[in-house]
Amino acid sequence: MSPLEIAVPEPSFAEAHHEAAVPETAQDPSVLHLPSPRDFVRHALPNLIESTIGPGAVFYIVLLTAGFRGAIIAALVWSYLACARRIIRREPVSGLLMLGVVLVTLRTIISFVTGSSFVYFAQPTLGTFLVALLFFGSVLVRKPLAQKLAHDFCPLDPEVMSRPFIRKFFLRISLLWCAVLAVNSGFVMWLLVASSLKAFVLERTVVSIVLTGGGIALSTLWFMRVMRRAGVTVRWSRALQPVPSEATSA
Numbered sequence: 319m320s321p322l323e324i325a326v327p328e329p330s331f332a333e334a335h336h337e338a339a340v341p342e343t344a345q346d347p348s349v350l351h352l353p354s355p356r357d358f359v360r361h362a363l364p365n366l367i368e369s370t371i372g373p374g375a376v377f378y379i380v381l382l383t384a385g386f387r388g389a390i391i392a393a394l395v396w397s398y399l400a401c402a403r404r405i406i407r408r409e410p411v412s413g414l415l416m417l418g419v420v421l422v423t424l425r426t427i428i429s430f431v432t433g434s435s436f437v438y439f440a441q442p443t444l445g446t447f448l449v450a451l452l453f454f455g456s457v458l459v460r461k462p463l464a465q466k467l468a469h470d471f472c473p474l475d476p477e478v479m480s481r482p483f484i485r486k487f488f489l490r491i492s493l494l495w496c497a498v499l500a501v502n503s504g505f506v507m508w509l510l511v512a513s514s515l516k517a518f519v520l521e522r523t524v525v526s527i528v529l530t531g532g533g534i535a536l537s538t539l540w541f542m543r544v545m546r547r548a549g550v551t552v553r554w555s556r557a558l559q560p561v562p563s564e565a566t567s568a
Contacts, residue, residue, distance in 0.1 A: 368400040369418035378519050386435050386515070394426045421445055435515055439522075443506045450499035453492045462488040464495060464537075487544045491537055498533040502526060 373393040381389035397419045404411045421442060429438040456463035465488035502525065509521050545552050 365412045365414050369397075369412065369414040372396050372400065373418065373422060374519075374523060381516070381519065386438075387430070390426050390429055390438060394422050397422045436510065439510050439518065440507070443503050443510065446499050446506070447503040450496045450503065453496035453499065457489050457492045457496075460489070462492040464488045464492040481548075483544060483548050487541060491540065494537065494540075495533060498529055502529045505529075 373396050376396045377389045377393040380392040384392075397415075401411055401415055401419050403409075404415070425438055425441045428441060429435070453463050456466075462485070465485070505525050506522050509518055509525065513521055542552050
């Protein structure tokens with residue numbers, strides 16, 4: 319859709335939350351500890367700001383002040399700076415950010431060639447639909463895309479991910495996100511045809527937030543239901559469990 323510290327790499331989110339994700343699994347396999355909602359948001363929000371929220375906000379602000387061409391250049395610059403920042407700091411570049419950089423680059427090139435704002439916004443809408451097809455295709459080949467993307471938001475311990483009922487869950491969740499993205503792309507395309515450019519930018523944002531937020535909420539509730547039916551209690555950690563310095567240095 320529409321289109322973030324130190325010299326030595328910090329421990330990854332998955333490593334930092336290893337104890338929070340499975341701190342008591344060895345003693346009590348019926349309990350799954352996950353990062354607290356605050357820690358989850360703190361991990362996921364930078365990825366969303368870099369790849370989606372930031373480019374969209376920059377685009378709209380520059381659109382109001384410098385016009386369409388200035389706006390697409392500003393969104394492109396934002397994406398490249400966000401990617402360069404992570405590379406310079408030796409931080410992993412998220413899948414969402416990489417996808418955003420590639421897509422915004424293609425959109426900008428095509429839009430400058432055609433000079434059409436419709437083409438600029440139609441591209442990510444079509445891209446959203448293609449991603450929906452990717453989710454569907456991943457289910458057909460039994461390699462759910464939702465499972466591959468999970469680490470960008472809430473990494474789970476490999477032992478947990480290997481359980482058969484978890485794999486079945488990700489297959490079904492991939493179908494859910496196929497539907498969410500397909501509806502999103504269809505609705506946004508209709509808005510693109512029916513609305514003015516400035517109104518469309520805001521309307522598209524609202525639609526994306528509502529549908530994406532609803533998909534995340536439903537995915538979370540579904541996950542908890544699946545775990546409960548498997549006899550596993552999900553508990554949310556109250557705070558991040560720090561990693562010992564020896565483990566970090568290693």
